[in-house]
Amino acid sequence: MTAQRYIKFLLLAMLLISSPAFPQNDSYIPTQENLASREEFSKMKFGIFLHWGIYSTFAQGEWYLQNAKIDRLEYAKAADAFYPHRFNAREWVDAIKGSGAQYVCLTSRHHDGFSMWHTAQSDYNIVDATPFKRDVIKELSEACESSGLRLHLYYSHLDWTREDYPWGRTGRFTGKDPSKQNWTSYKQFMNNQLTELLTRYGKIGAIWFDGYWDHDQDSVPFNWELRQQYDLIHRLQPACLVGNNHHEAIKPGEDIQIFERDLPGQNTAGFVDKAAEVSRLPLETCETMNGMWGYKVTDQNYKTTTDLIRLLVRTSGLGANLLLNIGPQPNGELPATALQRLSEMGQWLSHYGETIYGTTAGEVSPQDWGAMTRKPQKRYLHITHMPAGGQLVILVDGIVRDAVVFDSGQKIKFKQKKSDGTLTLTIPEHEDVSDYIIELRVKEHD
Numbered sequence: 001m002t003a004q005r006y007i008k009f010l011l012l013a014m015l016l017i018s019s020p021a022f023p024q025n026d027s028y029i030p031t032q033e034n035l036a037s038r039e040e041f042s043k044m045k046f047g048i049f050l051h052w053g054i055y056s057t058f059a060q061g062e063w064y065l066q067n068a069k070i071d072r073l074e075y076a077k078a079a080d081a082f083y084p085h086r087f088n089a090r091e092w093v094d095a096i097k098g099s100g101a102q103y104v105c106l107t108s109r110h111h112d113g114f115s116m117w118h119t120a121q122s123d124y125n126i127v128d129a130t131p132f133k134r135d136v137i138k139e140l141s142e143a144c145e146s147s148g149l150r151l152h153l154y155y156s157h158l159d160w161t162r163e164d165y166p167w168g169r170t171g172r173f174t175g176k177d178p179s180k181q182n183w184t185s186y187k188q189f190m191n192n193q194l195t196e197l198l199t200r201y202g203k204i205g206a207i208w209f210d211g212y213w214d215h216d217q218d219s220v221p222f223n224w225e226l227r228q229q230y231d232l233i234h235r236l237q238p239a240c241l242v243g244n245n246h247h248e249a250i251k252p253g254e255d256i257q258i259f260e261r262d263l264p265g266q267n268t269a270g271f272v273d274k275a276a277e278v279s280r281l282p283l284e285t286c287e288t289m290n291g292m293w294g295y296k297v298t299d300q301n302y303k304t305t306t307d308l309i310r311l312l313v314r315t316s317g318l319g320a321n322l323l324l325n326i327g328p329q330p331n332g333e334l335p336a337t338a339l340q341r342l343s344e345m346g347q348w349l350s351h352y353g354e355t356i357y358g359t360t361a362g363e364v365s366p367q368d369w370g371a372m373t374r375k376p377q378k379r380y381l382h383i384t385h386m387p388a389g390g391q392l393v394i395l396v397d398g399i400v401r402d403a404v405v406f407d408s409g410q411k412i413k414f415k416q417k418k419s420d421g422t423l424t425l426t427i428p429e430h431e432d433v434s435d436y437i438i439e440l441r442v443k444e445h446d
């Protein structure tokens, strides 16, 4: 090697070592339990998100404190009026299970800083600050445990109420004194709360972080010390998955990748800036059933059941899960329209679950005609819109032995090119349904 080449080689090696794709000291090796939990998660395909807190009483969504520039002490008076007398964890769990969802993710503490469990770290919580005095996380965790629904917890990094929270882009009009910011104290508070959540309520399937982006305009990049926090979580519950809605590329210690209001790889909602780049971690897309996350009284803009089924089909076609949100009412009930959607999705999944649960992404990513899911020796073509000319041309990585309509078993005409696996199917005329499914029976290549 010439001297010049040697220097080039050294420079390249240094670049590789320092690039984030080759993390050095912070490289994260998940445990066996964690890997098993990821696999379980990927198979579940469908979960329900619940945004519930004292913001529900204002019925203006979960950002009301910030958007209406309310003083935090005035806002906190809502706690004394929070009495969700119709809350029944069992009923929630039954409705959610009835939808075919396999897990539920509840906001344990949102940006307003109010904790929905009996935390010892602050009195601003559902037991100490409301007349309701019930620990809803405890009740929900028990109901989940006895019915086999997996419980995930949303946890906000950002806090609009606590004075020790380091000032970010939001929460500047709530009457906090900026001189009281104290990262060491706030970090300790969060880690103590996470310790409570992971030691008191049985098995927690995932911690779902949000709010990281609050520091995206800092002049000096803010250090959230995430790795330390993620390690704490994994120490307390190795199988607990860590996800962060930071809208950036995944970071060491994370177990799932989250996409807000977008399918993995898309960037239509404008949240994914640094990297829409899809990782190899299990994927999850979160989306609202109507328009808002937290209950908003004027928001009756519910997606139809057909829309929701098609959304689930498309997320599955990319190998991702759908985390579908509902904003429970201030009285503790899930809105009637949401309940209806849950039950209709459940009816659909009870027939077609086989084509969704446990599947991976199809060879072809979602197209105008629909999406494709995959299992060993099987492919499911979810036709949501009749392809032009009634013909579908796709690539299948295996030898197609048979193609049948999933519902009726009716055989379908197909041709497959030996050279490259291209499959041409003639799609029968059919009634307009949410999703017309064709099953391919495939001999996989060795």
Ligand code: GLC
Pocket: 051, 062, 063, 210, 211, 245, 260, 286, 293
């Ligand atoms: C955003 C919002 C938040 C919501 C979350 C759900 O980050 O700030 O209110 O909880 O999205 O994805």
